[in-house]
Amino acid sequence: MPDAAIHPSNPAPVPRSTQRWLSRLAFLVAGAAALVPLAAAGVRGSLLLIGAAVAAVAAALVATWWFLTHRRIIRWLSAVTAVAALVAVAVLFARAEMVWVVVVTATLWAGAAAAGRAALADRSAGSTGQPEYETPAPQRPFLIMNPRSGGGKVARFDLVDRARALGAEVAVLEGTVDIVALARQAVRDGADLLGVAGGDGTQALVAGVAAEHGVPFMVISAGTRNHFALDLGLDRDDPATNLDALSDGVEILVDLGRVGDRTFVNNASFGAYAAVVQSPTYRDAKTATTLDLLPDLLNGAGGARLVVHAGELDLAGPRAVLVSNNPYTWTDMAGLGSRPRLDGGILGVVAVTVRGAGDAARLVGGRRSRAFTEITADTVVVEADVPDLPVGVDGEALLLPTPVRCEVRPAALRVRVPRRRPGAPVPRPRLDWAVLGRMALGRRTV
Structure with a gap:
């Protein structure tokens, strides 16, 4: 690989004077957001309404916890309670003729947040745009395509014929195939690039072979979610555009994760989610299976008791743990965001430790809640009170012998x-x- 790298251009840094005025604007608008309810209802009235809103959200979180941890009548009463708590606070604000205040305050807070993020934007300048390397186009690319992935994207976008027209050898998966053996045989036969049109689990298997043999790897976003493709900056709406890498491409170096003896490109999950996906009924009835299994898993009556060792952290009893190949940015408590870079040489670790309704209520604090742990480490060891631990690896359900060790392999791929x-x-x-x-x-x- 050439020594010189092409560095993609990054946005120009925000001038310090602009940062200063944007930060002042953020505080000014935030102050206005705080003053609007005080001016509209007075200090006492506003504090009572705010207190009622916080209490309602906490009650809804507790009710949601009961919904997830119980079955039958208690589950559905909890669902009704969660909805009723939020409706009650909405009615309270409406009776106090404060709905307009909520709208104005929310708009002001959004404006303050926008100004604050604009001021902080260039503190992450350079965090996107990994170095790119000019390398010769592959002469004997070998692509593996799963026609069932993504609801049939391989056929819908005519990927097989398009790839062959660009000189690639294409293997279309049919029935049960040892994908790792297939990829290794292709390298032995002279392939100088391995690629996959399929889900992230298949991507990870072939990526491990490519890293093992030092050949480049190519991603075609023909899966359902395509998290790896997202973080590589690829077009997920039209996977055919990914084939341009064969004729007009560049290379980037990315890290790989390893859990036990298995490679992962995105993440390995432990705890409730990993146990749920082990169920044979999960694929055909995801929601019903999840709701049926969660009560025992979250109450500690089912599933393994986990102990996580990551860096200086020793965490006992988390209900769910996610170890990712480089840390995610979280857009909200309900879902993962993206990874701005894949070459940081570090694992992201997120753990949720909710042992009861009290911890569920504390989640109103979001990421600052003590029920939520987020750190980075280069090695993570997960111990359990069972000999074999369910692990979800890039969406695939596995059983691995405990303790399970997770590591990062910097610039491996x-x-x-x-x-x-x-x-x-x-x-x-x-x-x-x-x-x-x-x-x-x-x-x-700084």
Whole structure:
């Protein structure tokens, strides 16, 4: 691989004077958001309404916890309670003729957040756009395509014929196939690139072979979710555009995760989710299976008791653990965001430890809740009180002998991508009001 790398252009940094005024604007608008309810209902009335809103959200979270941890009548009473708590606070604000205040306050807070993130944006400048390397086009590319992935995207986008027209040898999966053996045989036969049109689980298996033999790997976003393709900046709406990498591509170096003896490109999950996906009924009835199994898993009556060792952290009893190949940016408590880079040489670790209704109520604090743990580490060891632990690896259900060790392999994989592609989503900067305060005062920030 050439020594010189092409560095994709990054947005110009925000001038310090602009940062200062944006941070001041954020505080000004946030102050206005705080004053609107006080002016509309008075200090006492506003505090009572705010307290009622917080209590209602906490009650809804507790009721949701009961919904997930119980069955039959208690489950459905809990669902009704969760909805009723939120409706009650809405009615309370409506009776106090404060709905307009909620709308105005929410709009102001959104404006304050937008100004704050704009001020902080260039603190992550350079965090996107991994170095690209000019390398010769492959002469004998070998692509594995799963016609069932993504609801039939391989046929819908005519990927087989398009790839063959570009000189690639294509193996279309039929029946049960040892994908790892297939990829290794292709390398022995002279393939100088391995690629996959399929889900992330299949991508990970072939990526491990490519890294093992030092040949470049190519991703074609023909799966359902295509998380790996998203973070590589590929077009997920039209997987045929990914084939441009064969004729006009560049290479980037990315890390790989390893859990036990298995490679992962996205993440390995432990706890409730990993146990649920082991069920033979999960594929055909995801929601029903999840609701049926969660009560025992979350109450500790079913599933393994986990102990996580990551860096200096020793965490006992988490209900769910996610170990990712580089940390995710979280857009909300309900789902993962994206990974701004895949070459940080570090694992992301997210653990949720909710042991009862009290912890569920504390989740109103979001990521700051003590029920939510988020760190990074280069090695993670998960112990359990069972000899074999359910693990979800890039969406695939596995059983691995305990303890389970997760590691990161920095720059282990050469990935060939199209020169022109949408690009990885730029993460929103995390609002840090302490940093914004220093910016507003004109002090230097790190």
